Amino acid sequence: MPNIELKNITKTFTSINEATKGEIITAVDKVSLKIKKxxxxxxxxxxxCGKTTLLRLISxxxxxxxxxxxxxxxxxxxxxxxxxxxxxxFQNYSLFPHMDIWHNVTYGPVxxxxxxxxxxxYIHSILKMVKLDERARAYPxxxxxxxxxxxxxxxxxxxxxxxMLLDEPLGALDVRIGTALRYDLMTLxxxxxxxxxxxxxxxxxxxxxxxxxxxxxxxxxxQSGSPKEIYDNPNSIFSAYFLGRCNFFRCEMIDKNTxxxxxxxxxxxxxxxxxxVVLGVRGEKIHINSKPKKxxxxxxxxxxxxxxxxxxxxxxxxxxxxxxxxxxVPHEAxxxxxxxxxxxxxxxxxFNEPRDFEKEKSV
Amino acid sequence: xNLNSKKHxxxxxxxxxxxxxxxxIFFPAIYVLTYAVGxxxxxxxxxxxxxxxxxxxxxxxxxxxxxxxxxxxxVFVKSKSKYKIWLDNLIDLPLIVPTAAxxxxxxxxxxxxxxxxxxFLMIILLxxxxxxxxMVRSVAASMEQINDTYNEAATTLGATAFxxxxxxxxxxxxxGVITGAVLTFTRSLSETGATMMVASLATITAPVLVxxxxxxxxxxxxxxxSIILILSALIILFAAKFLTRKxxxxxxxxxxxFEKSISNLASARNFVLTxxxxxxILIxxxxxxxxxxxxxxxxxxxxxxQSFVTSFGIALSVTIVGLIFAIPMAYFIARSKNEKLAxxxxxxxxxxxxxxxxxxxxxxxxFWGKLEFxxxxxxxxxxxxxxxxxxVKPITTAIRNVDFSFEESALCLGASKQKVLTSxxxxxxxxxxxxxxxxxxxRSLSETGATxAVSHDIKTVSVLIVDLVKNEQRAEAGFLCFVLFLIAFIFxxxxxxxxxxx
Numbered sequence: 077m078p079n080i081e082l083k084n085i086t087k088t089f090t091s092i093n094e095a096t097k098g099e100i101i102t103a104v105d106k107v108s109l110k111i112k113k114x115x116x117x118x119x120x121x122x123x124x125c126g127k128t129t130l131l132r133l134i135s136x137x138x139x140x141x142x143x144x145x146x147x148x149x150x151x152x153x154x155x156x157x158x159x160x161x162x163x164x165x166f167q168n169y170s171l172f173p174h175m176d177i178w179h180n181v182t183y184g185p186v187x188x189x190x191x192x193x194x195x196x197x198y199i200h201s202i203l204k205m206v207k208l209d210e211r212a213r214a215y216p217x218x219x220x221x222x223x224x225x226x227x228x229x230x231x232x233x234x235x236x237x238x239x240m241l242l243d244e245p246l247g248a249l250d251v252r253i254g255t256a257l258r259y260d261l262m263t264l265x266x267x268x269x270x271x272x273x274x275x276x277x278x279x280x281x282x283x284x285x286x287x288x289x290x291x292x293x294x295x296x297x298x299q300s301g302s303p304k305e306i307y308d309n310p311n312s313i314f315s316a317y318f319l320g321r322c323n324f325f326r327c328e329m330i331d332k333n334t335x336x337x338x339x340x341x342x343x344x345x346x347x348x349x350x351x352x353v354v355l356g357v358r359g360e361k362i363h364i365n366s367k368p369k370k371x372x373x374x375x376x377x378x379x380x381x382x383x384x385x386x387x388x389x390x391x392x393x394x395x396x397x398x399x400x401x402x403x404x405v406p407h408e409a410x411x412x413x414x415x416x417x418x419x420x421x422x423x424x425x426x427f428n429e430p431r432d433f434e435k436e437k438s439v
Numbered sequence: 440x441n442l443n444s445k446k447h448x449x450x451x452x453x454x455x456x457x458x459x460x461x462x463x464i465f466f467p468a469i470y471v472l473t474y475a476v477g478x479x480x481x482x483x484x485x486x487x488x489x490x491x492x493x494x495x496x497x498x499x500x501x502x503x504x505x506x507x508x509x510x511x512x513x514v515f516v517k518s519k520s521k522y523k524i525w526l527d528n529l530i531d532l533p534l535i536v537p538t539a540a541x542x543x544x545x546x547x548x549x550x551x552x553x554x555x556x557x558x559f560l561m562i563i564l565l566x567x568x569x570x571x572x573x574m575v576r577s578v579a580a581s582m583e584q585i586n587d588t589y590n591e592a593a594t595t596l597g598a599t600a601f602x603x604x605x606x607x608x609x610x611x612x613x614x615g616v617i618t619g620a621v622l623t624f625t626r627s628l629s630e631t632g633a634t635m636m637v638a639s640l641a642t643i644t645a646p647v648l649v650x651x652x653x654x655x656x657x658x659x660x661x662x663x664x665s666i667i668l669i670l671s672a673l674i675i676l677f678a679a680k681f682l683t684r685k686x687x688x689x690x691x692x693x694x695x696x697f698e699k700s701i702s703n704l705a706s707a708r709n710f711v712l713t714x715x716x717x718x719x720i721l722i723x724x725x726x727x728x729x730x731x732x733x734x735x736x737x738x739x740x741x742x743x744x745q746s747f748v749t750s751f752g753i754a755l756s757v758t759i760v761g762l763i764f765a766i767p768m769a770y771f772i773a774r775s776k777n778e779k780l781a782x783x784x785x786x787x788x789x790x791x792x793x794x795x796x797x798x799x800x801x802x803x804x805x806f807w808g809k810l811e812f813x814x815x816x817x818x819x820x821x822x823x824x825x826x827x828x829x830x831v832k833p834i835t836t837a838i839r840n841v842d843f844s845f846e847e848s849a850l851c852l853g854a855s856k857q858k859v860l861t862s863x864x865x866x867x868x869x870x871x872x873x874x875x876x877x878x879x880x881x882r883s884l885s886e887t888g889a890t891x892a893v894s895h896d897i898k899t900v901s902v903l904i905v906d907l908v909k910n911e912q913r914a915e916a917g918f919l920c921f922v923l924f925l926i927a928f929i930f931x932x933x934x935x936x937x938x939x940x941x
Contacts, residue, residue, distance in 0.1 A: 135595060137591055137594065137595070156594075157594045157595055158594060158597045158598070158599060161597070162595055163595070164591075164592065164595035166588050166591070166592055168586075168588060170586065170588040170589055170591070170592040172589060172592070172593075172607060173611070173686075174610045174611060174686060174687055174688045175687070175688065175689050175690070176687070176689055178689075179689040179690060179691070182691075183593070183596050183598075183606075183690075184596035184597055186690065186691065187593070187596060187597050187598040187599075187602050187606070188596075188597040191691075215687065231596070232595075235596060235597065241595075
């Protein structure tokens, strides 16, 4: 089935929150996108960006206010969730508390009247795959968080649906278990040749797990592409900041390819046509000079954080901007020391100065 | 006071509360059981007849309510309609309308308007009305606790509406259904005042018989009837506790075609439910108001005035006295570290709540009569007995819902134990205290069975209504019911307001 296509999908809600009661809230705003068969996709964005709503619109748990949903060019907009034939993994797993693991996992085939000897074997093989075959008679309350998560995934796979929707499936787990389960998820999706759409707010999770990342903010898709494409070529300040963090320098253009940042002259990688420019530089591309150079950007080391595999230097510039530089080996600069920073033109990302810089950057 | 004596003071409050409960509320309520010890038990044909009517009515009413009550609760919880708020307001009405007024209203509607004869069918029609709210409320309360995502998960797995209801929702809200069924059955078994108005000479229920026997002085038969009623209520309570233990249900079989076709009947279902609610519940309940507009005769004679003073006086004093003991009792049950003891006391409260009131009244009359108390005092004590659990229950739930860490953080901030109670706990449970008080007050105001079993000369409003109807003074009775209705309305609105804050 799934080449999934969304055409101009909009979803509005009427607020039931006491403070904003009656106001119309646009959770998803004219979203169009295509999802390729057998790919692992993540909907990535800060909380409240509409990514879960978008997933629920694909599943049919919500109906769009406007727009259409297509599965393999077939319009499914008016089809019920049951008719769409999907697998869905919920954030809190939603395992039925009154059924044991076996009956939770067989529930899909049973209610669709597809349960037979063959499916029984198939479900045993899935349970083996997620290492829970021996716990089939246990009840959800007897399982750990990681086990519950695996049951939830097994239950979705057992429907034999080629499309798997996952709503923050690793969000409720502690970091170590969640990280380990990422690879299990990826393996399962590839083994059963599924198309996966995975909602997360965790950029690291999205980068490790995805073939394709769809970045969302305030109900709109900002950018989509492979993790490397987005990391190397973010199309916006938000993309650069949310996927992998980034430092920004707001400059005036001097001529076509040089800019001025607080007196420091910076050569750009290419010509830029506007009067103002925002430069984006990743933390690992920033050089610290412990003997400040006159033409460079001036600052002071405020904090030094040891992050295990690397060191993070928090630098306060004279205008108050905070810069984070990452080093694999400790730098000689000390806390409180005046330094200057620099970077190569090739490592600079160029953005237009937005109307409201903080809002653009904010999550 | 030093710390040690403060602790003793706290324990003293508990001890006094427990003694109060045991000797004022609990033992008098089941005192009649001692009559069976050593007494000769002989059951008359009349009693067997009445018991069989009572049990068959209770059984049929429970079945009817299982069907319509569960369906109504389901529609109620799932509905996103704007009319829901109306249903929400109307559904509790039969709960709070004094049963004597309800009985008259139902009689006037079915008896006079539709020319139905008094007797079995009319008893059932009456009992369905005042038991339905118990069923809908208990089921809706446990439905609301089911996490929405269970339904969504089942939907994504392919379950249709009815399959989902049968395999997911029903097993999860089963306990609410059992509670609702128990309340329906025992309420039906126990109701006296309203039933008197719709029962015929040939078809009489056991609690009505208890009152009749007591009035005619046949104490042994009244005692045996009471014992049977009390024991059956207790058996039902324990059976329910046992049934609610099963928590696990696995489903292997589904009937996709059949269940899908049932799932498609939603609009027919809503139509039938609307008809049922309008014509079986709502209009018969309200009919008395229309009747009054047609035959309006506001009379306020000395007798009526006196009955109002008596009723309000008793209702107010039992609510206040009850509250004094109910709050420490609720705290004891909710916060006790000894869970077994707490649950024992909780079950004892449930037992008092479920015991048919005329049997309870008879038992109390026997107990306090031995001490030759004043009639008014005995009446007040009996009202205290059946209203006390109504106070304890909501307050216990409210205290349980208050996170203990609030009290702990107040203690850490330096508040004294007393200050913690008055400044933290009390304000948080105040809505429950008010709600419980309203329920207790209204119950006392409207109760008939126990009052009839206890009193000789003193008449409360509800008893007066029963008397007036017996004497064919329907217009006066109608007017009194109308007044009670208005009071019930005012309290219902007050109750809704406090519930919103809970």
